[in-house]
Amino acid sequence: MNKVNVSMEYKVKVVNAVSDVPQATWDALARGEGPFLRYDFLNALEQSGCCNEASGWIPQHLVIEKAAVADQSHANDRSPISDQSLITEQALANDQASSNEEVFSASDESTVIAIIPGFLKTHSFGEYVFDHSWANAYHQHGIPYYPKWVSAIPFTPVTGSRILTREEAPFSGALLALISQAVQSMGEETVSSCHWLFTNARTQKLLGTHSELLTRYAVQFQWHNYEYTSFDSFLNALTSRKRRDMKKTQRKLVEQGIHYRHLCGNEITDEVLDFFLQCYQATYLKRSGHTGYLNEAFFHQLRDTMANNMLIVTAFKHDCPMASALFFYDDSGLYGRYWGALEEVSGLHFACCYFEGIAFAIEKKLPLFNPGTQGEHKILRGFEPIYCQSQHQLFSAPFHDAVASFLQQESEHIVAYFNQAQDVLPFNNDITPTLKTTNTTNPLLAVNNHNEKTI
Known part of the structure; x- marks a missing residue:
């Protein structure tokens, strides 16, 4: 087997805005990855x-290109790219980095890996x-924890890809080595640590070759559509007691004159x-003393660019609106994100x-x-526990080792919590759904086999 020359294959660059990448290029790599990794969502943020x-x-996004093409000059380029290269072909070869400003053109779509x-x-x-306790530990020792670098969807704890690629992209060992070196380069230059938050299985596999990364587990709750034909068919899958409780909540709200409208696409007016x-x-x-992380401009831009992926459920008391919830959806699923009410009514948030949301997911x-x-x-309303993962590297060896030990202990509590949640699921025993094995694997095995490498 021929040894792969990393420096001749790929190049990593930093862009300081999503808009520095052509939308067609970004969305081609994000296709099938859910609504939050789309160009329009991140660009609105x-x-x-x-x-x-x-x-x-x-913003400090990494763009990986074929090196031979990345170094070419394009006369008709349209979108500028930052000249802050984390790792370039020349840097990998220990040569002086090129000083030429590098830009994208529409034709670059096929060259971005x-x-x-x-x-x-x-x-x-x-x-x-x-990770506030980690930051506090750094502070107590007089070491800055910030800035740090994270690969994540801001304000959005949804599992997904953190390395966007075409499915057919040849992810060679050379490319993974390049990503690893790029991350390490950040640690040497400016940041205390690197974090990959809410990673999906494919990203976990790609990051798995990086032995310095620690894995952290958490539990979320997710509803699965087991080919339900209506909301009532979902209720029929629950134990009689839980079914009765949910119907009672609905009935009390109806008795107060509360009803709902589902609004999508061009129905989402100003x-x-x-x-x-x-x-x-x-x-x-x-609840928090401020009006939220997200501003009006963000939501209006999303409405203008992603309305067909948005659902607003408005609750009315008789004819007067009183509460509203915003969801996003595509073929991958429905995602509940933001909620608010002008009047507190028992059970309204759940409904x-x-x-x-369940009724809409069944309908669609x-x-x-x-x-x-x-x-x-959420558990008693049919949402099943799932594991989610994040990967972390702290560039201070003593702190990295201390966090590895902490995560080993924490994972034991996570597993116990997950098992307790499973034990109280409200489904009938004779029709209990088969849980998704990709999200319910005991993480202790993975933690023992991975995190201990660095302890």
Whole structure:
């Protein structure tokens, strides 16, 4: 077998905005990866100011190209790319990096091998993988934890790919080595650590060759569509007690004159969206003292570019709107994201965010419904526990080893929590669904076999 020359195959560059990559190029790699990895979603986060230096989410995406093409000059280039190369062909060969400004052209779509969405972080908010104790430990020892680099979807704890590639892309050992060196280069230059949050199986496999990465597990709750034909058919899969409880919640709301409208696409008018924003901001302000991480410009840009992937469920009391929930969906599933209400009514959150979401997923024949992170209350409403993963590398060896030990202990509690959640699932014993094995594998085996490498 011929030895692969990494420096002659690929080149990694940093772009400081999604818009520095042609949309056709980005979306070709993100096809089938769900709504949140699409160009339009990430671009809205950046253009609205939700992700910038002021917010502590500084875009620093990695773009991997074929090196032979990446070094060419293009006369008709349209979108500039940052000249901050993490690793270039010349750097890998220990030569001086090229000083030529590099740009994309529309013809570059076939030369981009992979894109890794990433951000420099100056805090740990909006990630939903909680490392504040790690940051505190650094601080106590007089070592800066920030900035750190994360590959994640900001404010969106949804499992997905963090290395966007075409399915047929030849992911050679050379390319994986290049990614590893690029990440290591960041550690040497500016950041304390690198984190890959809510990774899917394919990304985990690609990252698995990097022995320095530690795996952290968590539990979320997800509803699966076992070919239900209606909401009632789903209820019939539950134990009689849980079925009765859910029907009782629905009945009490109906008796108060509460009903719902599902609005998608061009049905999401300015009036509909503005009412959702009023609810979202009021609820955030009441619970957190601020109006939310996401601003009006973000939601309006999404409505303009992704309305066909958006569902707004508005709850009415008689003819007066009182609450609103925003979901995203595509063929991969339904994703509940944001909610707010102008009036607190017992059971309304469950009905608007869960029951109506399940009904919509059944109607559209969507395979799953991810209602958001945390919340044991989801279990008794038919949401099954699943494991999710993140990968971490801390460039300080003592802290890296300490975190590895911590994750080993934490994983034992995660497994116990997962098993407890499974034990109280509300399904009838004779029709209990077969849980998805890819999301329910005991993580202790993986942790023991992987994290101990670095202890």
